[in-house]
Amino acid sequence: MGYTLSPMATERGFVATVDTALYPLRKALKNKEKNSKTISAAFFLQRNLNPNTRFSWINRPYSAKSVNFIPIQLINTMHNPSQLLQSRLTALGDEKKARWLENYVKHDIRSKGVGIPQIREVVKAVAKEHGLNQQPTEAQFDLLSDLMQQPFTEDKLAAILYLQLYWKGQAAGPQLELISHWFDQRWISDWNVCDWLCVRLLSPMLDRSPEQALPVLKAWNGNEYLWTARASLVPFAQCKSITEHIDTIEAFSSILIQREERFCKTSVGWVLREYSRHDKDFVLRFLEEHKDWVTPEVVKNATKYIS
Numbered sequence: 001m002g003y004t005l006s007p008m009a010t011e012r013g014f015v016a017t018v019d020t021a022l023y024p025l026r027k028a029l030k031n032k033e034k035n036s037k038t039i040s041a042a043f044f045l046q047r048n049l050n051p052n053t054r055f056s057w058i059n060r061p062y063s064a065k066s067v068n069f070i071p072i073q074l075i076n077t078m079h080n081p082s083q084l085l086q087s088r089l090t091a092l093g094d095e096k097k098a099r100w101l102e103n104y105v106k107h108d109i110r111s112k113g114v115g116i117p118q119i120r121e122v123v124k125a126v127a128k129e130h131g132l133n134q135q136p137t138e139a140q141f142d143l144l145s146d147l148m149q150q151p152f153t154e155d156k157l158a159a160i161l162y163l164q165l166y167w168k169g170q171a172a173g174p175q176l177e178l179i180s181h182w183f184d185q186r187w188i189s190d191w192n193v194c195d196w197l198c199v200r201l202l203s204p205m206l207d208r209s210p211e212q213a214l215p216v217l218k219a220w221n222g223n224e225y226l227w228t229a230r231a232s233l234v235p236f237a238q239c240k241s242i243t244e245h246i247d248t249i250e251a252f253s254s255i256l257i258q259r260e261e262r263f264c265k266t267s268v269g270w271v272l273r274e275y276s277r278h279d280k281d282f283v284l285r286f287l288e289e290h291k292d293w294v295t296p297e298v299v300k301n302a303t304k305y306i307s
Helices: 018-030 036-048 064-069 072-079 081-091 095-105 116-130 137-148 153-166 172-184 191-208 210-221 226-233 242-256 262-275 280-289 296-302
Strands: 002-004 014-017 054-057
Touching (some): 081 137, 116 153, 137 153, 210 242, 262 280, 262 296
């Protein structure tokens, strides 16, 4: 990625890393230069740019005063944590990995080709630099919704990882309201993002705050939108208190198994598979009672641990 900060340059022109480019700005800060625009720009450049970003310089020698020519688009990115996070993820992208994920997940997703560990580190870095978790709840949720509505999987996963990192153990109500909004807007539209959200956020909420989570999941269960409906059941698969929710699992599964969508049915198979570790007879009985709606895929998954 390159930015042309015209007209800051040598006569011949060269390319420099951010560390090199920042030297005159750091010097201005050290010398307490009184040009507030220079100091402000130096501060944001130093804190917010990806160290691997490269600048091209043209036309004439660079000076600290030339910072006034930095494009407003770049300044906006430095002020906007969501855009900054997105740009850093883009910089880490791997085309080969992106194509693999798009082919694996299907659903016409778009990927940058960035792994979960890298996404997590970018989220943590930007959160620390901007003190995001100290911001008002509304500001944090606005940022997360901006990420979730982006077309790229990695930006969506960044929103989920942020909640996992900085809202774990906090009130479930506001988070459930936010997540419901994401589904209502249909910003979640593939099994990868849906299931990651379920396992990383909703399963722990079921264990921690069932009195808040269960009514929301019940409302989702009958939703016409495939991914909202799927998210009503998948969280039970990985929650530690799965045996405490057998009646709810049976009720939710009975509704979803009768739907035509493959990913409603497979959510049932996944949860039944996990519950079979505790009660095989229940799983076999459910499959028999709903034999008119189960598919071979559901049966195979649900009976994986039944000898």
